[in-house]
Amino acid sequence: MFLSVFDIFKIGIGPSSSHTIGPMVAAERFLGHLRAQPFKVAGVSARLHGSLAFTGAGHATDRAVMLGLAGITVAGYDAEAAEAELARLRAEKVLHPEGLAALRFDPQADLVFDYGPPLPGHANGLVLRGHDAQGDVVTEMTYYSIGGGFVRTAEELEAGPAPDTGPPVPYPFASATGMLRMATESGLSIAAMKRANEKARRPRTDLNGDVQKIWRVMSDCIDRGLHAEGTLPGGLGVRRRAAAIHASLRAERGGNMAAPHLVTDWISAYAMAVNEENAAGGQVVTAPTNGAAGVVPAVIRYWLDHVPGASSDRVPEFLLTAAAVGGLIKENASISGAECGCQAEVGSAAAMAAAGLAAVLGGTPGQVENAAEIALEHHLGMTCDPVAGLVQVPCIERNGMGAVKAVAAASLALRGDGAHLVPLDVAIETMRQTGRDMSDKYKETSQGGLAVNLPNC
Numbered sequence: 195m196f197l198s199v200f201d202i203f204k205i206g207i208g209p210s211s212s213h214t215i216g217p218m219v220a221a222e223r224f225l226g227h228l229r230a231q232p233f234k235v236a237g238v239s240a241r242l243h244g245s246l247a248f249t250g251a252g253h254a255t256d257r258a259v260m261l262g263l264a265g266i267t268v269a270g271y272d273a274e275a276a277e278a279e280l281a282r283l284r285a286e287k288v289l290h291p292e293g294l295a296a297l298r299f300d301p302q303a304d305l306v307f308d309y310g311p312p313l314p315g316h317a318n319g320l321v322l323r324g325h326d327a328q329g330d331v332v333t334e335m336t337y338y339s340i341g342g343g344f345v346r347t348a349e350e351l352e353a354g355p356a357p358d359t360g361p362p363v364p365y366p367f368a369s370a371t372g373m374l375r376m377a378t379e380s381g382l383s384i385a386a387m388k389r390a391n392e393k394a395r396r397p398r399t400d401l402n403g404d405v406q407k408i409w410r411v412m413s414d415c416i417d418r419g420l421h422a423e424g425t426l427p428g429g430l431g432v433r434r435r436a437a438a439i440h441a442s443l444r445a446e447r448g449g450n451m452a453a454p455h456l457v458t459d460w461i462s463a464y465a466m467a468v469n470e471e472n473a474a475g476g477q478v479v480t481a482p483t484n485g486a487a488g489v490v491p492a493v494i495r496y497w498l499d500h501v502p503g504a505s506s507d508r509v510p511e512f513l514l515t516a517a518a519v520g521g522l523i524k525e526n527a528s529i530s531g532a533e534c535g536c537q538a539e540v541g542s543a544a545a546m547a548a549a550g551l552a553a554v555l556g557g558t559p560g561q562v563e564n565a566a567e568i569a570l571e572h573h574l575g576m577t578c579d580p581v582a583g584l585v586q587v588p589c590i591e592r593n594g595m596g597a598v599k600a601v602a603a604a605s606l607a608l609r610g611d612g613a614h615l616v617p618l619d620v621a622i623e624t625m626r627q628t629g630r631d632m633s634d635k636y637k638e639t640s641q642g643g644l645a646v647n648l649p650n651c
Contacts, residue, residue, distance in 0.1 A: 195368040196360065200404070202342070203517065204480045210254070213253030213254070213339070214257075214484065218259070221262025222265075234327075235325065235333065237324070237325040243319040244318055247309050248640055252582055252583025252640070261280065264291060287299060287301070318341075321335070341482075341529045341539075370563050383511075412481070412494070415471050416495055417467075421437055426470065427473075432473070436464075443460055461601060467488070468487050481543055483531070490546055492593070493550065494550070516549055519545055519546045519566045520542060526619070534632065538629060539578065540576065541576055541625065546566070548600040549562045567621045573599070579645045580640055
């Protein structure tokens, strides 16, 4: 199994990797499909299903689909240009994607939120159609946004995992058990094995430099969030809090630093800063998703700023270790809140962050695996119940709590020798089974939990 560190950590835009980035990528792929057709398409339409319908408005899914169909990509996203394009589209009701004739598209009529049963492949499904001049459907594609910005067509999903056709990697671990066995046999750390695998696939890549670029985007996102104030968009009236918390903590420096809660407040402020930026539609890094984007960077910032001896030169070691754990979770369970609840998002992020922190603090592979297991185990059963379908409540604070749990898990694991009762593989499989058995109303549909009880109070 090979899943690159750059697949797990992707630079994107808020507020959701599965509801914003994924549908935008799907629309981009659909334009490629249309360009390959021998017939002329005069218009397009979109239909959102499952979680994309129930929480799509709050997650800006409609906006993402329109921008994708207009030819704006995640990689080339510019906020000002995007707003101008949406205003033009709503006024003119015509798309002008590169390489295609003008396409009719009325956002009010041609983008439908379907609140019926979800499509069979995944809770996040969308159907994109091409129409001829008379309005008849001439081509149709079904896409699934499976979490973390990953997209599969219905055919790809039905076919199962795509065959790995790339160059062989030296450490092809597909489970935590295999990862630990290979670490023992090779004498290498998890990060070193992950590095060797990355180099086998990208021999000419400046791996350290490219991973450091990922960290710079994460760090810049923290800094923006720590200085931004005001109310988040969406109608809930949620105020940004990270800046005020940060200012208060800075004012206390040199004062009551012995208070036991202060370090957790710093960690929470860093995580909340990221997720407030995400909620505002800013630039974030999937880690492994947008909804959980604050956990990993918060733990890295905590380590760099509050732990003696920490060095930014070792950030690649942290992120490579975290990516190895994230890849195991994605391939053997899920990182999608719509599929397995928030245990799959913040729980996965906490496991990744705990593993990364344990690694840079000198943990053995066994201690690193134990740290990831502790963090994931104690998120099992966590629901995804965003109020009003917005990635704000409980998501922003939840990232802070996930980051605090990650630090606690790493610390606890480093107090032991790596031996423990519940293997990480068991925790991952338990998360998958729990997600399968969880009611759909607790899986990013805003039909249960806080999403219904808060408005009713």
